[in-house]
Amino acid sequence: MDFFHGQDSLSILEWTLRAAVTFIFVIFTVKIMGQRAISQLRLLDFVIALMLGNIIAHPLSDQRIGLKGSVVATIVIIVLYLIGVFLSLKWPRLRKAINSTPFPLIKEGEILYKGLKRARLSIDDLLAELRKEKIEDVKKVALALWESDGEISFFLDPQFEAITPSFYQLQTEPFDLPQTIIREGRIDLSVLRKIGKEEEWLTHTLRSLHHTEVNNILLATIDSQNNMKVFLYV
Structure with missing residues (x-):
């Protein structure tokens, strides 16, 4: 020894x-x-x-x-x-x-003190976690689980869940991630080539639709439909 x-x-x-x-x-x-x-x-x-x-x-x-x-x-x-x-x-x-198995802190809108004690979590800490998830009322929570990594998973009661297009069975457009075409006054030429456009098209679009020049732009993004969003230096 x-x-x-x-x-x-x-x-x-x-x-x-x-x-x-x-x-x-x-x-x-x-x-x-x-x-x-x-x-x-x-x-x-x-x-x-x-x-x-x-x-x-x-x-x-x-x-x-x-x-x-x-x-x-x-x-x-x-x-x-x-x-x-x-x-x-x-x-x-x-x-x-x-890695301990998850256990409940809130169930059907009621705070479980035994769960808080096991997680070594105070009421103030629990309320802070609720605020981070933009949940203002404990009663809206159907289940809150203390995970093995020290995080809390919140599940709202179905009546308080946000309504999505799928609730009404509406058709939506597929997800389209915009690409950064201008960053801090500099054009990303690789993005231009990918969408099959020239610098002249970009500068003309900026002048005609946004009334600005490339060097005035902090960030500009473009989607698959060539819709551009421009953020100027302010």
Whole structure:
């Protein structure tokens, strides 16, 4: 157990044991802290990012620390990470242990205090998340789930869902992503070539329809129907 104590030098085996023990210890520590501490990151991703950042930074900031230990520890942690990802894919029980299954915070318009307590989330935090989703009334929420990455998924009651064309069985135009044809006063010639137009056509269109020149434009986009939207410097 000498690898636990400070020494002038460590063998490769001792560095490997240090990295493995630290990896497992950090996983358990983060699990105890709760998913809120690693919001938007999976548990294994957070652990490897935290450990690698520290391991790589120390030899760069302290000339007395050799690179051998950092290289060995980094390799061990990456191998452990890949093993953890592989095992979590193969064994559902391990996957549930590492990434907890979603659980409800709100159900049928009612706040579940046990869920808030389990997520270590205050009422103020929950209300802030509702505001981010532009939900002003908890009663409108049919279900809110605390996800394994520390995010909340909200599902509105059907009567409060936004009405879409599909509700009325209306036909809509296919999605058309406009392309940036002018950016900060510069024409993107590749876009011009793609739509089969010349610079003269573009400058004439800008003068006749938008009464401006290319160098006055912050952003201009064009769709498949050659409809152009222009944003000037203001």
